Amino acid sequence: xxxxxxxxxxxxxxxxxxxxxxxxxxxxxxxxxxxxxxxxxxxxxxxxxxxxxxxxxxxxxxxxxxxxxxxxxxxxxxxxxxxxxxxxxxxxxxxxxxxxxxxxxxxxxxxxxxxxxxxxxxxxxxxxxxxxxxxxxxxxxxxxxxxxxxxxxxxxxxxxxxxxxxxxxxxxxxxxxxxxxxxxxxxxxxxxxxxxxxxxxxxxxxxxxxxxxxxxxxxxxxxxxxxxxxxxxxxxxxxxxxxxxxxxxxxxxxxxxxxxxxxxxxxxxxxxxxxxxxxxxxxxxxxxxxxxxxxxxxxxxxxxxxxxxxxxxxxxxxxxxxxxxxxxxxxxxxxxxxxxxxxxxxxxxxxxxxxxxxxxxxxxxxxxxxxxxxxxxxxxxxxxxxxxxxxxxxxxxxxxxxxxxxxxxxxxxxxxxxxxxxxxxxxxxxxxxxxxxxxxxxxxxxxxxxx
Ligand SMILES: Nc1nc2c(c(=O)[nH]1)N[C@H]1C(S)=C(S)[C@@H](COP(=O)(O)O)O[C@H]1N2
Ligand SMILES: [Mo]
Numbered sequence: 001x002x003x004x005x006x007x008x009x010x011x012x013x014x015x016x017x018x019x020x021x022x023x024x025x026x027x028x029x030x031x032x033x034x035x036x037x038x039x040x041x042x043x044x045x046x047x048x049x050x051x052x053x054x055x056x057x058x059x060x061x062x063x064x065x066x067x068x069x070x071x072x073x074x075x076x077x078x079x080x081x082x083x084x085x086x087x088x089x090x091x092x093x094x095x096x097x098x099x100x101x102x103x104x105x106x107x108x109x110x111x112x113x114x115x116x117x118x119x120x121x122x123x124x125x126x127x128x129x130x131x132x133x134x135x136x137x138x139x140x141x142x143x144x145x146x147x148x149x150x151x152x153x154x155x156x157x158x159x160x161x162x163x164x165x166x167x168x169x170x171x172x173x174x175x176x177x178x179x180x181x182x183x184x185x186x187x188x189x190x191x192x193x194x195x196x197x198x199x200x201x202x203x204x205x206x207x208x209x210x211x212x213x214x215x216x217x218x219x220x221x222x223x224x225x226x227x228x229x230x231x232x233x234x235x236x237x238x239x240x241x242x243x244x245x246x247x248x249x250x251x252x253x254x255x256x257x258x259x260x261x262x263x264x265x266x267x268x269x270x271x272x273x274x275x276x277x278x279x280x281x282x283x284x285x286x287x288x289x290x291x292x293x294x295x296x297x298x299x300x301x302x303x304x305x306x307x308x309x310x311x312x313x314x315x316x317x318x319x320x321x322x323x324x325x326x327x328x329x330x331x332x333x334x335x336x337x338x339x340x341x342x343x344x345x346x347x348x349x350x351x352x353x354x355x356x357x358x359x360x361x362x363x364x365x366x367x368x369x370x371x372x373x374x375x376x377x378x379x380x381x382x383x384x385x386x387x388x389x390x391x392x393x394x395x396x397x398x399x400x401x402x403x404x405x406x407x408x409x410x411x412x413x414x415x416x417x418x419x420x421x422x423x424x425x426x427x428x429x430x431x432x433x434x435x436x437x438x439x440x441x442x443x444x445x446x447x448x449x450x451x
Pocket of ligand 1: 122123124125126127170171172173197226227228232259260261272273274275276277278279
């Protein structure tokens with residue numbers, strides 16, 4: 001039989017199966033001479049018919065107004081995964097006196113499927129108040145400073161420019177912490193790594209807008225400022241702005257969410273989250289970095305104590321090569337022995353992920369995991385690794401390498417980078433905490449954070 005013919009027969013068979021399912025039990029019976037799928041026996045045949053009947057005739061839908069929205073859809077009421085409150089309600093200044101409301105919430109990374117974080121579950125880290133309520137018709141972006149032609153853009157002006165769509169993660173410098181809750185044995189990937197999320201961003205490349213205003217010679221930094229009450233701001237070097245920054249108004253196919261900066265945010269791919277200024281309303285070009293609150297103390301890191309050098313790190317940009325196993329992971333339980341794919345996410349501020357290795361024996365041996373397409377630059381990358389749990393205690397780890405050759409460090413190696421001990425990192429939260437995260441599988445199947 002030619003390949004074509006057999007394809008066609010296969011197609012007919014599948015087609016008939018679909019018809020049977022869609023039309024329910026009666027239709028399935030009445031297909032008579034039609035080639036039905038050949039199941040293992042009559043009982044499966046009956047099961048199939050019953051399933052079809054249940055699915056299409058038996059189960060009532062929700063009553064109008066009950067967990068169903070035809071206009072802007074809701075997820076199934078059986079899906080309950082959500083963000084949880086983040087790093088604290090107040091932040092204090094160095095004098096201990098200054099404080100301000102702080103809103104944060106972490107992405108349930110263990111429940112994310114694939115690489116895109118649903119916008120409703122994107123983590124948020126807001127140093128001001130709740131998201132400002134901005135009317136996009138009233139919103140303006142002012143671009144001024146060391147430019148030939150200062151300009152004011154409306155959202156419509158920006159949307160008329162050629163758009164690009166790019167998949168990028170955002171990660172707070174506080175992510176992956178190995179102290180505080182990041183050390184709890186019960187910590188889930190949401191608690192340890194939920195300060196990163198990945199979206200498909202749509203907008204205008206920043207370099208395009210900078211060409212329009214004409215950057216003056218000598219301009220080397222751009223201060224990006226927000227419309228929110230606190231006028232949150234952060235400076236970026238002009239090289240970065242010209243390279244791959246975006247002025248994004250779209251997120252996963254719809255407008256950027258209020259928590260993420262509606263109607264306009266800066267995307268600085270691969271840089272610390274703080275460089276991705278939300279509710280963006282002003283860009284000022286200058287020949288030196290602005291020294292805002294954030295450069296002064298907020299986002300600096302000073303190591304202190306016995307092993308530390310007391311030096312302040314002011315400007316930190318790219319986040320390092322990182323990864324976390326999201327299943328099986330902290331807070332979960334394996335309910336039976338046997339096959340269980342290990343899966344997780346890897347990312348790097350330097351570019352694309354080139355390799356992820358997994359160890360199922362506490363770091364003694366490492367094997368390559370499979371990277372699942374698409375593998376994109378400065379994006380979450382999904383990896384999978386076939387594994388069978390034999391019921392014994394063991395420790396699972398993942399280690400990523402990016403396309404610049406940077407390898408994700410162990411906690412001890414990370415300490416060397418910061419010039420502190422691993423114990424220091426377990427008691428003080430330092431930024432850029434991309435240490436390999438060990439998850440310990442206990443004999444009863446429960447999985448614990450083993451940092
Ligand atoms: N206007 C404004 N932009 C901001 C912030 C903020 O508080 N206000 N927080 C920054 C920080 S610290 C981070 S980690 C990211 C978080 O982005 P997200 O809330 O969309 O996840 O936004 C950055 N941009
Ligand atoms: Mo952040």
